[in-house]
Amino acid sequence: MADADLAFSPRARFALYGAVRAKAPLVQNITNFVAMTFSANVLLAAGASPAMVHAEEEAEDFSAIASALVVNIGTLSPPWIGAMKRAAALYRARGKPWVLDPVGAGATRLRRETSQSLLDLKPAIVRANAGEILALAGTLGGAKGVDSLAGSRSAVAAAQSLSRQTGAVIAVTGEVDYVTDGARLAAIHGGHAMMARSTATGCALSALTGAFAAVAKPFEAAVAALSVYAAAGAIAASHIRGPGHLPASLIDALDVLDEPQLAAHSRVEIE
Amino acid sequence: MADADLAFSPRARFALYGAVRAKAPLVQNITNFVAMTFSANVLLAAGASPAMVHAEEEAEDFSAIASALVVNIGTLSPPWIGAMKRAAALYRARGKPWVLDPVGAGATRLRRETSQSLLDLKPAIVRANAGEILALAGTLGGAKGVDSLAGSRSAVAAAQSLSRQTGAVIAVTGEVDYVTDGARLAAIHGGHAMMARSTATGCALSALTGAFAAVAKPFEAAVAALSVYAAAGAIAASHIRGPGHLPASLIDALDVLDEPQLAAHSRVEIE
């Protein structure tokens, strides 16, 4: 087993989850209305401390006390864009990580322009689906509203290119998740198809990624967050009949996830 | 069995649900904060593709790619009204259907005026409770906040009159649901009293009606959507002890609903 693989072993990834639980980082979220409640509950289940704080007037005070920021443009409107940019700039200036979730990046001009402005503010990590990554990279994406018609594999080259252009770690989620820092590429296996049938599952993963970014470097944080979520999602789906119970079951799975479960229900390959 | 009845047989209604699942229409929702998450999950469970997109700046771009619009005034405020009107006008101009849910229409002047302005923009379908329909029709309604004190039957004449005035199909929901296009009147039996004890159940039905409006004519769409929801609600309620689990159970029921279940748990009469 190569050193690179050891760094992403179940033990190493679970150690980062242990760090989230031990440090309980305060994570500020400027996120969409659909995802707020579930994102807060995912962060609480992981042992982090969520704060849904979106006023531009609070960005300065809050960036001083929080450890990481998550910006999600799902229910975008102009009054929120100023706060997103101000907060992102403040976290960047303070050397604190922030995560961008560019929901529906290719669907409208407002989303394209906002995503680009936010990318210029140097997120540590971008978490998105294939269609959104293809749109950000300027490639013709297969977007349908906020869902992606393209498989995650099809966006790997665009993700690598986008990572090299922006300096951000790019996480593309789908049936298999991919994380790249431009040089390295990790493939994360796990999860369950039911996760795509419950709203805000990806948004809440972005929130969780923010908690990991508060305790580890971006590439390691993203790989660990995605594999923890993939394992919890697979366990959650195994306990239920349909997508209606997925959010509650996923929270319960995150709450008690241990290292053997992480090892059994997720797999990371470094390419 | 008359032709009119055949057109609303379980087979015919279920065929429209099959069309929603097969075509997965993209449905834009400008809806209230309480209902957003549940509405998105109801649309996903039905096989549609939900988008919660409310910025006036996105209305033009989004109306070009989506198949239907749902406007719900539940948590109304002036900054949203412009977007509601702009989006409604655009869908109308493009010949795409839009559904109005005039939450609390009679409770305040802002709601009365906004509902009237939106009615002028020609929704294909209005989905509301009896108190709201009575308020829209200018009749003295029994409104208490956003809930209705009046039974749905008491609003049938007002619904027929409103339908003739506006050209919209009117769906009045309650213990029995009624749908009218001014000439025809359908009564939909099914559902469960527990549905009124869980918030946003009616709002999410309006969202579902939008998905059906994307694949069928308004009267047929409304009857099919309401009967599918009534069947799923009855099934959902039979699996649980209390209203806390209704949303998750309703989503699961929608997810797997088949034609025999629709036939067993809903009934449509054409008057």
Add this chain to the structure above:
Amino acid sequence: MADADLAFSPRARFALYGAVRAKAPLVQNITNFVAMTFSANVLLAAGASPAMVHAEEEAEDFSAIASALVVNIGTLSPPWIGAMKRAAALYRARGKPWVLDPVGAGATRLRRETSQSLLDLKPAIVRANAGEILALAGTLGGAKGVDSLAGSRSAVAAAQSLSRQTGAVIAVTGEVDYVTDGARLAAIHGGHAMMARSTATGCALSALTGAFAAVAKPFEAAVAALSVYAAAGAIAASHIRGPGHLPASLIDALDVLDEPQLAAHSRVEIE
């Protein structure tokens, strides 16, 4: 048993819950995006009629028809502050009770200033955690984002002082809940640690407190609301494995709560 104790016996407290169920008070909520859906469902489960209505333009009309108001500053932004103040002033002027939930009061200047302005508008009841009460009382609080690091007992003196200054009944929730009107102090035992691991649990309790304030005097209302919630929370937690199912289980427990359950799962001491 002293008279004071009799006034807070399970029978007396349950009688107030019976009054909520019988009168079904219409409760206006200007609350945060995270808590809206759960708060509405908690009010419905208690038999009250929730309305999430936040437009300043509706404050006059709505304060005329509703019985109580709940203001929660969780996802604060300047456009909402005007509506909060206007609504609070109107309820006060009409002699109707309103409840303040000063989420994260100590975390930012915007929250400190807004909380103080709202306190000046004479809430009947303030429901908060220890860190928020310490911040409102001008004491150095142990706030971490919106969660409190301080135990509820540590804020009792500050709560008593704040009550005397403002005339409001102060409810400090935590492992043990305390309610004071400056003279009396009630300690409410019950609940479950899992309640702190599900978002908006405290916010929804503030909403429920608004329903009780519509049917009883502030001190009695707060004690009854907190003990009903504590009992329902303990029952809810006993039925589930993890925090993911807490909201649904708590709603079901509130829905069917009876006097023996209230007596068995909550305890009130008057000091």
